[in-house]
Structures are given as structure tokens and as C-alpha cells.
Amino acid sequence: MKRTLQLLICIVLITSCSKTDxxxxxxxxxxxxxxxxxxxxxxxxxxxxxxxxxxxxxxxxxxxxxxxxxxxxxxxxxxxxxxxxxxxxxxxxxxxxxxxxxxxxxxxxxxxxxxxxxxxxxxxxxxxxxxxxxxxxxxxxxxxxxxxxxxxxxxxxxxxxxxxxxxxxxxxxxxxxxxxxxxxxxxxxxxxxxxxxxxxxxxxxxxxxxxxxxxxxxxxxxxxxxxYSWGIVTNHVGKKKLINALTAEELLQNKNFRKIDEHHFEVLKDDFYFGMYLNKGFKIKVEExxxxxxxxxxxxxxxxxxxxxxxxxxxxxxxxxxxxxxxxx
CATH class of the missing domain: 3.20.20.80 (Glycosidases)
Structure with missing residues (x-):
């Protein structure tokens, strides 16, 4: 019983510390x-x-x-x-x-x-x-x-x-x-x-x-x-441009982008995206x-x-x- 009470106290403390109001x-x-x-x-x-x-x-x-x-x-x-x-x-x-x-x-x-x-x-x-x-x-x-x-x-x-x-x-x-x-x-x-x-x-x-x-x-x-969020596009020679309001969710829903890791994507097909022409192989870092x-x-x-x-x-x-x-x- 004592051990159970101590465990409950610990859980309450951890929960209260993890939520900042x-x-x-x-x-x-x-x-x-x-x-x-x-x-x-x-x-x-x-x-x-x-x-x-x-x-x-x-x-x-x-x-x-x-x-x-x-x-x-x-x-x-x-x-x-x-x-x-x-x-x-x-x-x-x-x-x-x-x-x-x-x-x-x-x-x-x-x-x-x-x-x-x-x-x-x-x-x-x-x-x-x-x-x-x-x-x-x-x-x-x-x-x-x-x-x-x-x-x-x-x-x-x-x-x-x-x-x-x-x-x-x-x-x-x-x-x-x-x-x-x-x-x-x-x-x-x-x-x-x-x-x-x-x-x-x-x-x-x-x-x-x-x-x-x-x-x-x-x-x-x-x-x-x-x-807010944005995407940072890097071309083949390292030059960067911004795509305002871009989200990772939008890229995940588009088959023309490949997820590299949690924040980085690769363009798989040349085309216009989000008001900008992107070439295959361009990298995008999404910052949220x-x-x-x-x-x-x-x-x-x-x-x-x-x-x-x-x-x-x-x-x-x-x-x-x-x-x-x-x-x-």
C-alpha cells in the first residue's frame, strides 16, 4: 500500500511538472x-x-x-x-x-x-x-x-x-x-x-x-x-529561398516530395509548387x-x-x- 501511494505521488508530480501553464x-x-x-x-x-x-x-x-x-x-x-x-x-x-x-x-x-x-x-x-x-x-x-x-x-x-x-x-x-x-x-x-x-x-x-x-x-x-511556419528551399548550388506558410503536412500529402527526416524533404519532380518553380533534387527544410x-x-x-x-x-x-x-x- 505504501509503495502504491509513493508511485501515485510520483506520477502526479511528473504530470504536473510536464505541463506548464x-x-x-x-x-x-x-x-x-x-x-x-x-x-x-x-x-x-x-x-x-x-x-x-x-x-x-x-x-x-x-x-x-x-x-x-x-x-x-x-x-x-x-x-x-x-x-x-x-x-x-x-x-x-x-x-x-x-x-x-x-x-x-x-x-x-x-x-x-x-x-x-x-x-x-x-x-x-x-x-x-x-x-x-x-x-x-x-x-x-x-x-x-x-x-x-x-x-x-x-x-x-x-x-x-x-x-x-x-x-x-x-x-x-x-x-x-x-x-x-x-x-x-x-x-x-x-x-x-x-x-x-x-x-x-x-x-x-x-x-x-x-x-x-x-x-x-x-x-x-x-x-x-x-x-507560423515556412520552408527553406536549397537548390543544387546551395542558394536558398523561402516559401512562406509551408507545412510538413502539405509536403507529406504530395507524392512529388520525399521525406528525408523529420524536417527535411526532397523534390522528386520538376514543377511549380507553392508559387515557385522547383527542380528535382532540390531540398526543403520545413521550420515549424x-x-x-x-x-x-x-x-x-x-x-x-x-x-x-x-x-x-x-x-x-x-x-x-x-x-x-x-x-x-
């Missing part, structure tokens, strides 16, 4: 060109506790000294969601090169006007927040920071921005943006276009090295973690994110911070959300 409220980014949710995506969104859907509205690029909005989102006329929408604007770092003070104000007004135009044309409910995504550097930080301050002034909204791993690691060089809250992007831990064993989307060991001094960052953070890596990453971050950050998954797409049911319960 991070308990962070979660929400989603939306990063497709048209805002149109499937039934499963609608359900995943409705079940989330964060009151916002972080939605990419458009990108800003600079061509011939002109600021251009590209990839502007279209919105389904029948869209009905129980969340407010936070417009997310991606601005290339090149936009800040040699920008003049009057151009910073011009760009801030241009971005704000275009957000309001999308809102008016689609009658959507926007949150009182605008999020800016830009991979600023030491040389562009001052102009970028002025833009954030100017946009807040002209929009009369709370302006937030994203924070990449290298920007938190090298905060003395890259500077601290003048915002009240930022979104820490816990992915792209390495380049997918170089030869490596690690997962380039998220390698937990690398993430922890970047974030070892996370508790010293002076701005409140929420956290973005990846649930195990649920355990998300749990370990958030456990580490929670231990570093003295508050519970929101967890915003990148991004809302049923091809990915169906693989993480336990995270979204």
Missing part, C-alpha cells in the same frame, strides 16, 4: 492582405481574452523620395468580430534614410490620414492605439523616434511600436523609443538563408541569450510569439514551432518580468492555429 492572456496578429476570417479563425479569435486584433493595414516604403503606402489591406464587407482593431503599420528602415524634419511631420499625417480613410471606408471599430513596426538602427533611431512622437500628436492616439531581439540586447546603441508600451517580437532568432541546425524562426536557447537582461528594459512590454518551445519561451519571460505580459500570437490563420489547440483554450 503560462496563464498569459493571449490575442492575435492578423497579417494577410484581406481581412476575412474562416469559421475556425473566428472561433479562435472569439475565445481569446485580449480585446484587440492587431491587424496589418499597410506598409510604407520610400521610392524616388516619395512615401508610398503599399499592400493596403482590404476588408470583407460582412466582417463581424467582437474585437477592436489595432492598425499595425510596417515602415521600412530605408524610409528614415536622410529624412528631413518637415518630412517626418508629413509622413505622420499621411499615415494617420490613411488609417482614418480605411476606417471610414469599411466602418470598422478601431482601438485608441496605432502600432508601428520598423526595424530601426543606431543611425535612424532619432528620426524614427521623432516620427513616433509626431504621430501620437497628430493622431491623438496611443502610439506603440515593436521591439526586435537585437534592439533589446543592444539597447544602449539602438536607444529606447518614446512610447509607453512595446511589443517584443520573440522570433527571427537567426537568418533562414544560412546553413544551420537551429530553427531560424525560434530557437529557445538563442532567445534566452538575447533576453538575459530583459528585466532591465525600461518600457512595459507585451510579447509576440510565432505560430513546437508548442513546448512556446511554453518554455513564455515561462522564461514570465520569470524575468514582475508583471504578466499579454501574449500576441503571430498570426491568426487556421493553417497554424489548428496545431496549437491547447494554447488557445
Amino acid at each position: 503560462i496563464n498569459n492572456d493571449h490575442g492575435f496578429y492578423y497579417w494577410r492582405s484581406k481581412l476575412n476570417l474562416t469559421k475556425n479563425e473566428q472561433q479562435a479569435l472569439n475565445n481569446s481574452k485580449v480585446p484587440n486584433l492587431y491587424t496589418r493595414f499597410f506598409d510604407v516604403v520610400k521610392e524616388d523620395n516619395q512615401f508610398l503606402e503599399v499592400g493596403v489591406i482590404s476588408i470583407d464587407n460582412d466582417l463581424s468580430i467582437n474585437k477592436k482593431i489595432v492598425p499595425v503599420i510596417f515602415i521600412t528602415n530605408e524610409t528614415w534614410f536622410n529624412i528631413q524634419p518637415n518630412e517626418i511631420e508629413l509622413l505622420a499625417n499621411k499615415v494617420n490620414d490613411h488609417i482614418n480613410k480605411i476606417k471610414a471606408n469599411n466602418k470598422i471599430d478601431l482601438a485608441s492605439e496605432i502600432q508601428i513596426d520598423s526595424d530601426w538602427t543606431t543611425s535612424t533611431r532619432n528620426d524614427y523616434f521623432k516620427f513616433l512622437t509626431t504621430l501620437k500628436k497628430v493622431s491623438k492616439k496611443n502610439v506603440t511600436c515593436t521591439l526586435r531581439l537585437h534592439q533589446i540586447k543592444d539597447k544602449l546603441q539602438t536607444g529606447i523609443p518614446p512610447v509607453e508600451k512595446m511589443y517584443l517580437m520573440c522570433y527571427a532568432t537567426s537568418s533562414p538563408l544560412v546553413n544551420q541546425v537551429q530553427n531560424s524562426i525560434l530557437d529557445v536557447k538563442t532567445l534566452k541569450l538575447y533576453l538575459k537582461n530583459l528585466d532591465e528594459y525600461p518600457v512595459k512590454l507585451d510579447v509576440a510569439l510565432p505560430i 514551432i513546437p508548442e513546448k518551445d512556446i511554453l518554455e519561451s513564455m515561462t522564461f519571460i514570465n520569470e524575468k518580468l514582475d508583471y504578466k505580459p499579454l501574449l500576441i500570437y503571430y498570426h491568426l490563420d487556421e493553417r497554424f492555429t489548428k496545431n496549437y489547440n491547447t494554447l488557445f483554450q
Whole structure:
């Protein structure tokens, strides 16, 4: 009887230790060109506790000294969601090169006007927040920071921005943006276009090295973690290209691909696949994110911070959300 009781205690302990309950409220980014949710995506969104859907509205690029909005989102006329929408604007770092003070104000007004135009044309409910995504550097930080301050002034909204791993690691060089809250992007831990064993989307060991001094960052953070995947194609001479949103399941269901091991496949027939022409013999490495890596990453971050950050998954797409049911319960 005593031995049986000890065995039961051990089983309970092992089970409780193997399941990490991070308990962070979660929400989603939306990063497709048209805002149109499937039934499963609608359900995943409705079940989330964060009151916002972080939605990419458009990108800003600079061509011939002109600021251009590209990839502007279209919105389904029948869209009905129980969340407010936070417009997310991606601005290339090149936009800040040699920008003049009057151009910073011009760009801030241009971005704000275009957000309001999308809102008016689609009658959507926007949150009182605008999020800016830009991979600023030491040389562009001052102009970028002025833009954030100017946009807040002209929009009369709370302006937030994203924070990449290298920007938190090298905060003395890259500077601290003048915002009240930022979104820490816990992915792209390495380049997918170089030869490596690690997962380039998220390698937990690398993430922890970047974030070892996370508790010293002076701005409140929420956290973005990846649930997307991609394929890294290598041709016969070692050149690499990406196929976004590719999954191992898709390759396993296609007889023109041979599984080499858990993450690697070989093309068996010349043809167009996933919008790209692939030759026989090309290799594909599929990078997907195990649920355990998300749990370990958030456990580490929670231990570093003295508050519970929101967890915003990148991004809302049923091809990915169906693989993480336990995270979204």
C-alpha cells in the first residue's frame, strides 16, 4: 500500500511538472492582405481574452523620395468580430534614410490620414492605439523616434511600436523609443538563408541569450510569439529561398516530395509548387514551432518580468492555429 501511494505521488508530480501553464492572456496578429476570417479563425479569435486584433493595414516604403503606402489591406464587407482593431503599420528602415524634419511631420499625417480613410471606408471599430513596426538602427533611431512622437500628436492616439531581439540586447546603441508600451517580437532568432541546425524562426536557447537582461528594459512590454511556419528551399548550388506558410503536412500529402527526416524533404519532380518553380533534387527544410518551445519561451519571460505580459500570437490563420489547440483554450 505504501509503495502504491509513493508511485501515485510520483506520477502526479511528473504530470504536473510536464505541463506548464503560462496563464498569459493571449490575442492575435492578423497579417494577410484581406481581412476575412474562416469559421475556425473566428472561433479562435472569439475565445481569446485580449480585446484587440492587431491587424496589418499597410506598409510604407520610400521610392524616388516619395512615401508610398503599399499592400493596403482590404476588408470583407460582412466582417463581424467582437474585437477592436489595432492598425499595425510596417515602415521600412530605408524610409528614415536622410529624412528631413518637415518630412517626418508629413509622413505622420499621411499615415494617420490613411488609417482614418480605411476606417471610414469599411466602418470598422478601431482601438485608441496605432502600432508601428520598423526595424530601426543606431543611425535612424532619432528620426524614427521623432516620427513616433509626431504621430501620437497628430493622431491623438496611443502610439506603440515593436521591439526586435537585437534592439533589446543592444539597447544602449539602438536607444529606447518614446512610447509607453512595446511589443517584443520573440522570433527571427537567426537568418533562414544560412546553413544551420537551429530553427531560424525560434530557437529557445538563442532567445534566452538575447533576453538575459530583459528585466532591465525600461518600457512595459507585451510579447509576440510565432505560430507560423515556412520552408527553406536549397537548390543544387546551395542558394536558398523561402516559401512562406509551408507545412510538413502539405509536403507529406504530395507524392512529388520525399521525406528525408523529420524536417527535411526532397523534390522528386520538376514543377511549380507553392508559387515557385522547383527542380528535382532540390531540398526543403520545413521550420515549424513546437508548442513546448512556446511554453518554455513564455515561462522564461514570465520569470524575468514582475508583471504578466499579454501574449500576441503571430498570426491568426487556421493553417497554424489548428496545431496549437491547447494554447488557445
